Every structure is written in C-alpha cells, then in structure tokens.
Amino acid sequence: MLSRIALRSASARQTASTALVARGSATDAVGVRDEKNFPRPVRGEPGKVRLGFVPEEWFQFFHSKTGVTGPYAFGVGLTTYLCSKEIYVMEHEYYTGLSIFLMVYYATTRFGPKIAAWLDKEIDAVETNWNEGRVQSIKTLEESIEDEKTAQWRAEGQEILVQAKKENVLLQLEAAYRERLMTAYTEVKRRLDYQLEKSNVERRLAQRHMVDWIVTNVTKAITPDQEKQTLDRCIADLSALAAKQ
Amino acid sequence: MAKRIAQSSINWAALAERVPAEQKAHLTAFKVKSDGYLRRVLANPPEPPKINWNLYKQSVPIPGMVDNFQKQYDALKIPYPVDNVSAQIDAQWAQVKKTIEVFIQESNKNIVSYEKQIAEIKALLPYDQMTMEDYRDAYPDEALDPINRPTFWPHDAEEQLDYVDPEKKAQAGH
Numbered sequence: 001m002l003s004r005i006a007l008r009s010a011s012a013r014q015t016a017s018t019a020l021v022a023r024g025s026a027t028d029a030v031g032v033r034d035e036k037n038f039p040r041p042v043r044g045e046p047g048k049v050r051l052g053f054v055p056e057e058w059f060q061f062f063h064s065k066t067g068v069t070g071p072y073a074f075g076v077g078l079t080t081y082l083c084s085k086e087i088y089v090m091e092h093e094y095y096t097g098l099s100i101f102l103m104v105y106y107a108t109t110r111f112g113p114k115i116a117a118w119l120d121k122e123i124d125a126v127e128t129n130w131n132e133g134r135v136q137s138i139k140t141l142e143e144s145i146e147d148e149k150t151a152q153w154r155a156e157g158q159e160i161l162v163q164a165k166k167e168n169v170l171l172q173l174e175a176a177y178r179e180r181l182m183t184a185y186t187e188v189k190r191r192l193d194y195q196l197e198k199s200n201v202e203r204r205l206a207q208r209h210m211v212d213w214i215v216t217n218v219t220k221a222i223t224p225d226q227e228k229q230t231l232d233r234c235i236a237d238l239s240a241l242a243a244k245q
Numbered sequence: 246m247a248k249r250i251a252q253s254s255i256n257w258a259a260l261a262e263r264v265p266a267e268q269k270a271h272l273t274a275f276k277v278k279s280d281g282y283l284r285r286v287l288a289n290p291p292e293p294p295k296i297n298w299n300l301y302k303q304s305v306p307i308p309g310m311v312d313n314f315q316k317q318y319d320a321l322k323i324p325y326p327v328d329n330v331s332a333q334i335d336a337q338w339a340q341v342k343k344t345i346e347v348f349i350q351e352s353n354k355n356i357v358s359y360e361k362q363i364a365e366i367k368a369l370l371p372y373d374q375m376t377m378e379d380y381r382d383a384y385p386d387e388a389l390d391p392i393n394r395p396t397f398w399p400h401d402a403e404e405q406l407d408y409v410d411p412e413k414k415a416q417a418g419h
Contacts, residue, residue, distance in 0.1 A: 024301045031250050042378060048390050072401055127372065127373060130372040131371075131372060134366050137362075137366055138363055138366055138367070141362055141363050141366075142359075142363065145356050145360065148356050148359075149356070151348075151352060152348075152349050152353075154263045155345045155349065156345065157260060157262075157264065158341055159257065159264025159276075160256065160259060160263070161260065162338045162341070163255060164279060165254045165261065165334050166331060166334055167250065167253060167254065167255060167279070167336065168279050169328065170250045170283055171250060171253075171279070171283055171285075171286050172285075173326045174249060174250050174286050175282060175285040175286040175288075175289075176250075176326045177325050177326055178286065178288075178291065179289060180288035181289070181292070181323055182289045182290075182293055184293070184318075184323060185294065188296065188314060189296060192301045192305065194298070195305040195307060195310065196301060196304050198304060199304060199306045208258075234361060238358065
C-alpha cells in the first residue's frame with residue numbers, strides 16, 4: 001500500500017512543479033529548508049477506490065487477464081469460499097456490524113454532502129481570517145500605487161495651466177489693440193459727423209430764414225390796387241370755370 | 246504684427262479633470278478671469294468698420310478737410326501692444342517643470358518601494374502550507390512554546406490561570 005503513496009507522490013511532485021508549487025519562505029532565518037532538494041510536500045488527491053475501500057490499482061492489475069468483471073467475480077468467489085468454509089464466521093457481532101454499517105451508510109449518503117459543505121465553509125472562514133492581514137496590506141499598497149500614478153498625472157496637467165496663462169496674456173494684448181483701433185475710428189468719425197451735422201443745420205437755418213424773408217417781402221410788396229386787380233381776375237376765372245361746367 | 250488671437254484654444258474640460266478637488270476653487274477663479282479677458286476681446290470687432298469718405302466729401306463744406314482726414318487716417322498705424330510678460334511665464338514654467346520632475350522622481354521611488362513590499366508579502370509562505378514548525382519560524386513570539394511559556398489547552402487567553410474576565414472585573418468593585 002505504501003508503494004502506492006510513493007508512486008503517487010512521485011507523479012505529484014512532477015505535476016506540482018507546474019501547478020501548486022509549494023513556495024519557499026522569504027525569511028531565511030531559523031529553520032532554513034533546502035527547497036530544491038527537499039521541496040515542501042503538497043497535499044495530493046486521495047487514491048481512487050471502488051466500493052469505497054478497494055483500490056483502483058487492483059482492478060487494473062486484473063484488467064489485462066480477465067477484463068472488467070474479473071475482480072468482481074474473484075471477490076464473489078473469495079467471499080463465498082470464506083463464508084461457506086466458515087473461515088469467516090457470521091456470528092452475533094457480525095449482524096451488529098452489518099446493521100451499524102447500514103445505518104452509517106444511510107447517514108453518510110443522506111447528510112454527508114451537506115455536513116461536508118458546512119465544514120468546508122468553516123475551514124475557509126478560518127483560512128480567510130488568517131490571510132486577512134496580508135490581503136489587506138497588498139490591497140492598501142496597490143491603492144497607494146494607484147494614488148501615486150494619479151498624482152503624477154495631475155501634476156502633468158500643469159502644462160495646460162501654463163498654456164492658459166500664456167493665452168490670457170495674448171487675449172489681453174488683443175483686447176487692448178482692438179480697443180485702440182476702435183478709439184481711432186470713433187474719434188475720426190465723430191469729427192466728420194460733427195462737420196456734417198453742422199453743415200446740415202446751417203443749411204436748414206438759412207433755408208428757413210430765406211423763406212420767411214421772401215414771404216414777408218412779397219406780402220409787403222402787394223399794393224391795394226394790385227390786390228383789387230388780382231381779385232377781379234380771380235372772380236372772372238371762377239365764372240368762366242362755372243360757365244364751362 | 247504679433248500673433249493675433251480671437252478665441253480660447255484651451256481644453257477646459259481636460260484641465261478640470263486633472264485638478265484635485267481641493268484646488269477646484271482656484272481653477273474656477275482662474276477661469277472667471279480668463280472668461281473676462283475673452284469677453285473684452287469679443288466686445289470689439291477685429292477690424293474697425295470702413296469710413297464712407299465719399300459721403301463726407303459731398304456734404305462737408307470745409308474744403309480739403311475730408312481729404313486731409315482721409316490721408317491722415319490711412320497713414321495711421323496703431324501699434325500692437327508689446328508683450329513683455331510671456332518671457333516671465335516661460336521662466337516660471339521652467340521652474341515648475343523642474344519641480345514636477347522632482348515630484349515624479351519621488352513618486353516613482355515610492356511606487357518601487359510599494360511594489361517591493363507587495364513582492365515580499367507575496368513571497369511569504371502561505372498559511373495553508375505552513376506546519377507548526379514553519380509558523381514558529383515565521384512568528385516566534387506567537388507560536389506555542391511549552392518550555393518557556395506553557396499554556397493550557399485550548400491555548401486561548403480565557404483558559405489560562407491569570408485571565409481576568411472583563412465582566413467579572415466590572416462587578417468586583419463592591
């Protein structure tokens with residue numbers, strides 16, 4: 001039997017180097033272990049069995065000679081021989097054992113998986129508790145690394161700020177230039193408009209004055225007999241017009 | 246003529262992203278000033294409107310005045326304001342860049358040390374592969390030591406002889 005374990009552990013050692021490699025301790029203090037020649041053993045899978053207790057290797061051993069049913073036939077024959085020759089005596093304790101076996105079998109098949117799952121959960125809780133400190137430290141350190149990177153990224157943003165400052169200066173210069181242009185334009189335009197308005201006002205005043213003067217002079221120049229003559233002529237015209245109607 | 250500028254070419258959104266929360270107020274004040282400058286620029290057109298000389302030539306009675314004005318106006322050259330601050334900004338930026346370089350160096354050193362610590366932690370023997378002897382090698386103070394510090398099973402604090410229950414201690418004052 002122990003050779004089975006030896007064979008299995010040899011194969012496990014070869015596969016363990018690729019998968020679950022048992023790590024070495026970082027602290028080379030007390031109890032330094034030679035990891036290369038004496039690697040830490042890793043828990044392997046339990047051996048394969050049939051009917052719960054018969055190793056699989058025995059079935060393989062029989063397979064080439066007698067096929068699949070060989071070991072079972074051998075087992076039945078052996079049991080029959082032992083029982084019929086009373087080499088294996090079925091006395092009172094046998095029946096006790098049989099009953100207990102049946103009860104245990106029923107219990108394991110009914111409750112086994114649930115209890116196994118619960119126990120696994122408890123073990124995982126204990127293990128998580130043990131690893132809590134290390135996992136927290138790693139997480140904190142990784143967060144610190146992220147924060148450092150973010151701070152670097154932010155610091156580089158100052159370049160944009162400098163560009164903005166330069167642009168502010170240019171904007172101020174441009175604003176001042178535009179204001180100067182507009183001042184020149186508005187001043188010139190103001191003076192020209194003033195001249196324009198002045199000439200307009202003068203012309204208008206002169207016109208009105210002239211009209212008034214002409215009207216007053218003409219009204220003064222009308223003599224009384226001129227007035228009578230004009231009126232007579234108007235009446236004649238009116239009667240002629242009335243006659244024409 | 247120096248380079249003229251008509252609008253802002255800064256990506257304010259990107260700048261706002263990079264500003265940490267405690268300096269957002271400064272950024273807002275800065276942006277307000279910049280917007281003020283931009284508004285001043287946009288208040289006037291880039292070129293002044295053209296003066297209609299013919300209209301004035303016909304209507305203004307003073308002889309030669311309009312022609313005189315036109316000649317002088319066309320000969321007028323308004324100088325672009327002198328820029329004597331950009332050099333200071335460049336000098337300031339050189340300083341700031343040096344400081345940023347130093348900061349980034351420090352930061353990278355920190356990152357390297359953090360990564361080293363992470364590697365150290367990852368290289369420790371995991372608990373599920375430790376034996377009790379490995380545990381003693383790693384944490385000699387906490388391991389069971391039956392010779393120097395013997396303890397009763399189950400080796401927690403409650404079952405030892407010098408344990409004082411905190412609740413009983415509260416009642417012991419009478």
